[in-house]
Amino acid sequence: MTGNKPLVIGIAGGTGSGKTTFANAVIRQVGAEHVVWLAHDLYYRDLNHIPLHERRIRNFDHPASLDTHLLVANLRDLRAGKPTDIPRYDFREHRRLPQTKRIDPRPVILLEGILILAEQELLELLDLRIFIDTASDVRVLRRLRRDIEERGRTMESVMEQYLKTVRPMHLQYVVPNKHHADIIVPRGGFNETAVYMLTNHIRSFLQSEQSR
Numbered sequence: 001m002t003g004n005k006p007l008v009i010g011i012a013g014g015t016g017s018g019k020t021t022f023a024n025a026v027i028r029q030v031g032a033e034h035v036v037w038l039a040h041d042l043y044y045r046d047l048n049h050i051p052l053h054e055r056r057i058r059n060f061d062h063p064a065s066l067d068t069h070l071l072v073a074n075l076r077d078l079r080a081g082k083p084t085d086i087p088r089y090d091f092r093e094h095r096r097l098p099q100t101k102r103i104d105p106r107p108v109i110l111l112e113g114i115l116i117l118a119e120q121e122l123l124e125l126l127d128l129r130i131f132i133d134t135a136s137d138v139r140v141l142r143r144l145r146r147d148i149e150e151r152g153r154t155m156e157s158v159m160e161q162y163l164k165t166v167r168p169m170h171l172q173y174v175v176p177n178k179h180h181a182d183i184i185v186p187r188g189g190f191n192e193t194a195v196y197m198l199t200n201h202i203r204s205f206l207q208s209e210q211s212r
Contacts, residue, residue, distance in 0.1 A: 004212065005079055006036075007205045008109045008125055009198075012117045012181065013132030014170050015061075016142035018188020019112045022132055025189045026110065029199040034206060036078060036106045040113025042089050043067045046096040055094035056157070061169035063115050071111075072121045078105045079125070091151045107209055108202055114170075117177040130198070131181035132188045 011019045020039075027035050043066050047055045059065060070087070077084035085100040116122045117129060140162060147153040178184070185194040 004107075004209050006105065006107050006109050007127050007202065008075065008079065008111065009128045009130065009202075010116045010122065010126040011110060011112045011130045011132065012114065012174070012177075013134065013188070014136070014139050014174050015114055015166055016139035016146070017132040017134040018142075018190065019114075019132050021189025022130075022185065022191070022195065023110050023112050023189075025195045026198050026202070029195065030108065030202050030206075034106055034202075035108045035110055036103055038071070038074070038086065038103075038109065038111045040066060040068075040071060040111065040116055041091075042087055043071045044089055044094075044096065048095045052093065058094070059165040059169065060094075061114065061165050061173075063118055063173060066113075066115065068119050068121060072125065074103070075109070075111070075122075075125050078103065078109055081105050107206055114174055117180040118173045123180060128183070128201075129181045131178050131184045133178075133184050133186050134188055 011023055013019050023037060027037065041060075044060060045065060045067050047058065067087075074084045074086050083102055083104045086103055088097040088099055088101055089095075090097055111122070111126070116126075117131065123129070143162065143166075144155065144158050147158045148155060183194070183198075185191050189195065
C-alpha cells in the first residue's frame with residue numbers, strides 16, 4: 001500500500017440476492033491480492049450472554065443487531081493504511097468467537113451486507129454503492145438452501161424467521177435505501193456485464209494508483 005486512499009465499494013441487497021457471488025466474481029477477475037473483502041454480518045453483536053434458544057429467535061435483520069461502529073473503526077484503519085482486527089462469527093451458534101482475524105490494507109475494499117446503505121456512517125465511507133436487485137422468490141429459495149446446508153437450520157425455522165423478521169426488515173430498511181445506490185445490478189453474480197464493468201473500473205483505479 002502507498003499513502004493513497006483505497007477504493008471502497010459497498011455491495012448491498014436483500015438476503016439471498018447474490019451479493020457474495022457478485023463480490024467473488026469481481027475478486028476472481030481483479031485478483032485477490034488487490035482486494036479486502038468484508039461482510040457486515042460478521043459484526044453481529046455478541047450474544048454469548050444469553051441461552052442458545054433465545055439467540056435463535058432474535059431479530060438479526062434490524063440495524064441494531066450489528067456492531068456497525070466497530071465496522072466503521074475497522075474501515076477507517078484500512079483506509080488509513082493500517083492493519084485491523086475484524087470479528088469472527090459462528091452462524092450456527094449465533095455467537096461471536098473469541099478469536100479475531102487480522103486484515104492487512106489493500107488498494108480495494110469490498111464491503112457486503114444487506115443493511116450497509118441504511119447506515120449513514122457507512123455511506124460516508126463508500127466511494128461506490130451497488131445494489132444487487134433479485135426477485136424475492138429467488139432470494140427466499142437461496143436463503144432456504146444456504147441456512148439448511150451451511151448453518152444447520154430446519155426448513156420450518158428458516159421460513160418462520162423469514163416471515164417474522166427477514167421480510168418485514170427488508171421492506172423497512174433494505175428497499176427504502178435502494179435509492180442510495182449508484183448502480184443497481186439485476187441477477188447478482190450471474191450478471192456478467194455488471195461484473196465486467198466493475199472489474200474494469202477497479203483496474204483503472206489500480207493503474208492510476210500505480211502511476212502516481
